[in-house]
Amino acid sequence: MKMSGLFSALILLIIQGALAQRVKVEPEVVSYPGQTVTLRCQFPNPGETQLTQVSWIFERTDMERTNIAVFHPGFGVNYPTTSPLVGRVSFISVPPSLDNPSIQIKDVKMTDEGRYICEYATYPSGNEQGVSSLVMLAKPMNTATTVKVTAGKTPVIVASCESSNGRPAATISWSTPLNGNVTTPRTTNNPNNTVSVQSSYMLAPQPSDNGKDISCVVSHRTMSQPEIFPMKLNVEYPPQVQIKGYDDNWYKGRTNAFLICQADGNPAPTTFTWKTLSGLMPETVQVQENRLAVQKVDDTINTTFICEVRNSLGSGRDQVAVFVREFPRPKGVPTGGVIAGILCVIILVALIATIIVIVRKRQRKNSDGPPTHKPPPPMKTHSYSDRPSSRASLSESQFMYHEEPMTDLSAYHDDKDHHEPSPFSKQTPEKDDRDEDGLMGDVDGYYVTSSASRGSSFMSPAVIV
Template sequence: MTLLRQRCRLCLFLLLILAVPATPQVSVIVDGKANAKLGSDTKLYCRVETLELISQITWQRKLSPNNENFLTYSKGEEPLHLTPFGERVRFLGNGDLGGSILIPNVTLADEGTYLCIYTTFPSGTKEGEIHLSIWVEPSVEVQLNPVLLGPNPDIIAQCVAFASRPAANIKWHTNGFQYTSKETPTQHSNGTVTVQSQLWMTPSLGLYGHQATCLVSLPDQIFEKEINFSITNIQYAPQTVHVRVHRINEDLPLIECWADGNPPANYTWRRENGSIPDDVAQVKGNLLEHTDDNGLYVCEATNSIGRNSHSVYLYKYTGAIPRCYTGVCISVSLLAVLVILCAVCYYIWEQRNKNSRYE
């Protein structure tokens, strides 16, 4: 009796399983988020996994107050482009499970949320949602404006990322020099943003000529750019003025003058008591040539920031140089050789006498 009851229960359980229809399986697979560069061709991926009959694929854009159908496709037929936007779109589906589309030359107006909808039998409709973000690559430049040498921080450089979407992030590398930065965003009517970053540092001589880097990036590493530059916009008056005398030959000295300054210095030569006459010397920029007059000469280095100078006293020796006549020179030379030989002979004779005494 017990065995019979168990068999009846098993049969009833099997009947219940057969009586309950299986739950249909329809799964729409999409990329939930998509990023596209302005002007690029962008694919929105959509695919279904099901054993049911697919009757139609519909693409919509989420708009307010109602969504907009812009493309439909039924197997064995051509895609229907329902709107001007839909006319731009290419259907990439294979007529079975795939329903992807391609949006060519995307614009900022194409950003938004898209729905990929499959209609199947007997389940009905099943959808997947994709949010498309359009990003705009910024144009980037570094601006160096003149800044005066001084003890207080000043704007050494500006890095500007023009008209990006989303707003760019700007960082600085200064190779160990201390700095601060200040960012200013400007929103444009088309949704793009210009970001300006100011690099504040103390304009010192030690900083002049050093390398720095502006790094610009967009979120999710979709865009990165570096601009390396030299800090050459620190302006200062001519520093120590140097003067050097070169001897071209016995009669023609060349005097050179130079100094470190930014902007580069201009040079002026003068005598202590006034200008240099043309018949005394020739002035060529920082060079003084063929001077034929004793006195104090001053080189002055000047730029738009300031000036500095250095002086040198020149004296041309005109006395007679003793001459060596040939006969006299030969006699003196022979006499010197003779004296040396006598000294050597005397030294040898003394050494021999010492040795003989000890014997």
Template sequence: MRPAPGPPLTGPAFLLLLILILLLGATGARGGRVEVPRSVTAVLGQDVVLPCRYRAQEQEQVVQVTWLKRGAAGTVPAEVAVLNPQHGEHVQEPFAGRVLRHGHGALEDGAIVLRNAVQGDEGDYECHLITFPMGSFEGRLTLRVLVPPLPILNPGPPLEEGQGRTLAASCTAEGSPVPSVRWESEVRGTNATRRSAHARSASVTSEFFLVPGRSMNGKSLTCVVAHPGLRHEKRITHTLSVAYLSDASVLGHTAEWQEGMEGAALTCLGDGNPPPTYNWTR
């Protein structure tokens, strides 16, 4: 009766097996090659595949794949997951529930899926493959997590005709890497941009200034934000409201008016924003 399979090799047992296989393969011919991209990009909250493929030679097979994440300089890489054809997958904290094998069948495809990527997942990862009989091989990649912005547009103070240069609106976007912000407008104006750096992101605030006039009332002002983590640019449109009042005029009186005349009427005309109210006095 065959004994039940044990857990995958990790820790000291994994290192011992690695040394033994390296000794076995030291005198043999060169094995296959590891294919790992230099970098992989993920978007915050989405799943990402970390590829690792081994091009094996004839009569060579991968017996275990171990994924490690490198920390700060001088620290020991942290184990992420171990893939073993007999014992399945073993995932360490804090990746438990978030890492699973990407492919099926032979371990020549040792890719893993990292679910719901967060900024803390950024860094360098190592894919270690133990092959028989050629020994150990590894590949390294860098994971970058993009944080797309959620832009906010804030209108400026109320606009009135006759004012000087006034803030019409400001638009702020924060993300990683830093987003870009620009304006599209039906009116003439100027803008000023400032940036602020944070621990894991950067924010951009762009302010649009104009000299209010009645011709600007009802015109649109659009903040356009671009970022590598966005499939399309984000656009927020603000409709300008400029307060103004035209001189009133009275129409209807003619030289033919006389006492007792019926149907005589006077009309008061005025324009403004908001619309003016009328009050007649004699």
């Protein structure tokens, strides 16, 4: 039962829709105030349906229906006097016909916007209608301006934009690098059915924000492209002061020394006042507005200079302590030259250190290896074979003889083969006069030693006197 009921209702809606579509109208008509608008209506191919009467009904969204024009083939045309369009609405054709009962409205107003229903009275189907919506367009009046504000920490409105008396309502947006907030647009419905929209930009303004760019962008259906209003913020603040010109090289006798007092403020600074910390201005100083010039630097300039600037919002100040030198400060080496010099020194030190390390390694290697030369040959001593019995004879007849060092130890084979005969001594070919311990005989307390042996290193024999 429920399914059959729903199916029947759906069939009825389809039939009603098909019947409603038999009245041909324009779904939407757009017009501007003061123009003449035409609302078309037609009932084509009625077939067996009898058309008896046609009526135009005006329906506002906030009002009841009102008949504005009626046509009956037997009774003629009627324009109700209660209609808000009386005197401005009429059928296009004279006399009108049921085949084409289109109407026109002259000098349309914003209040004429709404739904217009073309309704046919027919037999046997009853009333059939078509609906046209009249959309009234009104190009808005757009304005934008900045608001003069004072720098602070509290967010305030710094710019405002308004689109007045438009239809439909305009869309407002903002373009700016500032980090502020956009307020919710306020919409106002005017008595003439137009709409006004207002938007604001809020910011906690700082001195650095003064003069920054901000733009209001208004978009509306009546405009082919958005309207842009570029502006600059107007933030007021007391003067911000900075003294420039002191280079820390004011020496006695200098004549081109000066100070400049730079001040930034909104409104513009009006007065500049120079002072010293001691309260007395040196005689060699000349002051002109924001410039302080020193004719000749001397000990009286060794003080602190103060610059105070005022505008309508307040004042700001800055100071600089001047140190007077006996002699000009030597010119410094450019930073690039200093860096290059340091790098060169570092490279040179590293190069020298590398060379020293290499040389020491080679010396150490040479000292640790085998000797490149052979030690000198042993020194031989010769004495008389016959020992005198007295010291006098010993001193006169005995002496030590040393051979020159040999360059080749391998050539040295035997002591006996290489002793040169001495003309002053007798040498026994069988053996030397040395005893078993390598000590020569005691000659009255004198000892001559020889500890060198073949094939080994040795030292020259010592002579004990």
